[in-house]
Amino acid sequence: MHNPPIRHCTACGSPVIYRVPEGDSRPRAVCPACGHIQYENPRNIVGVIPAWGQQVLLCKRAIEPRYGLWTLPAGFMEIGESTEVGALRETREEAGAEVALKGLYAVINVLPANQVYFFYRGQLTQPQWQAGEESLDVQLFHEADIPWEQIAFRSVAQTLQRYFADLRAGHFQIHTFDIA
Amino acid sequence: MHNPPIRHCTACGSPVIYRVPEGDSRPRAVCPACGHIQYENPRNIVGVIPAWGQQVLLCKRAIEPRYGLWTLPAGFMEIGESTEVGALRETREEAGAEVALKGLYAVINVLPANQVYFFYRGQLTQPQWQAGEESLDVQLFHEADIPWEQIAFRSVAQTLQRYFADLRAGHFQIHTFDIA
Numbered sequence: 001m002h003n004p005p006i007r008h009c010t011a012c013g014s015p016v017i018y019r020v021p022e023g024d025s026r027p028r029a030v031c032p033a034c035g036h037i038q039y040e041n042p043r044n045i046v047g048v049i050p051a052w053g054q055q056v057l058l059c060k061r062a063i064e065p066r067y068g069l070w071t072l073p074a075g076f077m078e079i080g081e082s083t084e085v086g087a088l089r090e091t092r093e094e095a096g097a098e099v100a101l102k103g104l105y106a107v108i109n110v111l112p113a114n115q116v117y118f119f120y121r122g123q124l125t126q127p128q129w130q131a132g133e134e135s136l137d138v139q140l141f142h143e144a145d146i147p148w149e150q151i152a153f154r155s156v157a158q159t160l161q162r163y164f165a166d167l168r169a170g171h172f173q174i175h176t177f178d179i180a
Numbered sequence: 181m182h183n184p185p186i187r188h189c190t191a192c193g194s195p196v197i198y199r200v201p202e203g204d205s206r207p208r209a210v211c212p213a214c215g216h217i218q219y220e221n222p223r224n225i226v227g228v229i230p231a232w233g234q235q236v237l238l239c240k241r242a243i244e245p246r247y248g249l250w251t252l253p254a255g256f257m258e259i260g261e262s263t264e265v266g267a268l269r270e271t272r273e274e275a276g277a278e279v280a281l282k283g284l285y286a287v288i289n290v291l292p293a294n295q296v297y298f299f300y301r302g303q304l305t306q307p308q309w310q311a312g313e314e315s316l317d318v319q320l321f322h323e324a325d326i327p328w329e330q331i332a333f334r335s336v337a338q339t340l341q342r343y344f345a346d347l348r349a350g351h352f353q354i355h356t357f358d359i360a
């Protein structure tokens with residue numbers, strides 16, 4: 001789901017050039033034929049930490065990248081949905097699970113990927129889940145059983161570390177951090 | 181800075197069609213010639229609530245939309261920067277001001293615009309500012325003097341309302357809400 005460099009104008013199909021438009025400060029894909037400027041911006045990944053008691057529900061990835069590694073249910077935020085609605089959708093799609101959201105937990109800038117992650121805390125409404133098309137397996141883990149060496153993304157590993165630390169401390173706070 | 185509907189493939193310039201790709205669940209701009217899929221996602225607006233004592237720094241817009249109305253310094257997050265770096269950049273560009281960030285304050289889903297706003301609290305490092313190219317004026321306001329009827333965006337008005345309520349209460353918390 002990565003967009004490659006823009007070569008043609010989305011409005012008219014002509015080849016674009018990269019230049020700094022008037023009144024702007026950085027190069028954009030500008031169409032010399034029709035004048036359209038195509039902007040590129042970072043994208044949001046929305047997901048949930050689905051909890052059942054002291055345990056957290058993880059998904060084993062059935063897709064690249066990081067096939068076979070474990071992750072929290074999360075994916076690209078779509079046009080027309082809020083971050084919360086997107087997080088619930090991804091939990092349904094990847095883990096076949098329903099959660100009650102308990103608030104925003106982590107906001108992470110993943111700079112190498114030009115992505116911003118949003119993780120919400122969620123309470124499973126019942127101990128029920130099912131691997132979706134993008135998951136090989138879905139499983140509850142106590143902190144002691146988390147496969148730390150097989151977590152798919154640093155954003156997920158660092159979120160889980162903070163989550164279990166907060167769980168042990170007995171209170172949750174919002175975490176904002178960057179991954180460079 | 182709004183992207184119109186995608187009509188041509190950014191990779192090869194051929195006309196695209198909207199259809200649901202295999203394994204996907206919603207229509208995308210698909211290129212029948214080269215197979216490229218162009219995804220569209222919500223975009224982030226990053227900004228600051230610049231504080232000087234009990235006062236907040238607002239900018240009078242010199243650009244459309246909402247020319248002549250007041251707003252917090254904020255703008256589109258750019259490729260290659262974090263939400264924090266983008267918020268500092270916008271404060272510099274629009275208000276000519278330097279702030280020390282004091283943490284994430286508001287995360288707002290503005291659904292009609294497909295935008296997510298991030299507002300950080302900021303402390304002006306000195307009582308100094310200057311209207312940038314996109315501002316007609318920049319001014320400090322006490323709560324009692326905020327021109328509520330001339331605030332450019334609902335996201336900004338609702339953030340300022342929460343901010344001053346927290347200021348009166350003596351403690352700040354993160355606010356997450358939707359504007360439908």
Ligand SMILES: [Zn+2]
Nearest residue numbers: 009012031034
């Ligand atoms: Zn064009």
Ligand SMILES: [Zn+2]
Nearest residue numbers: 189192211214
């Ligand atoms: Zn193409």
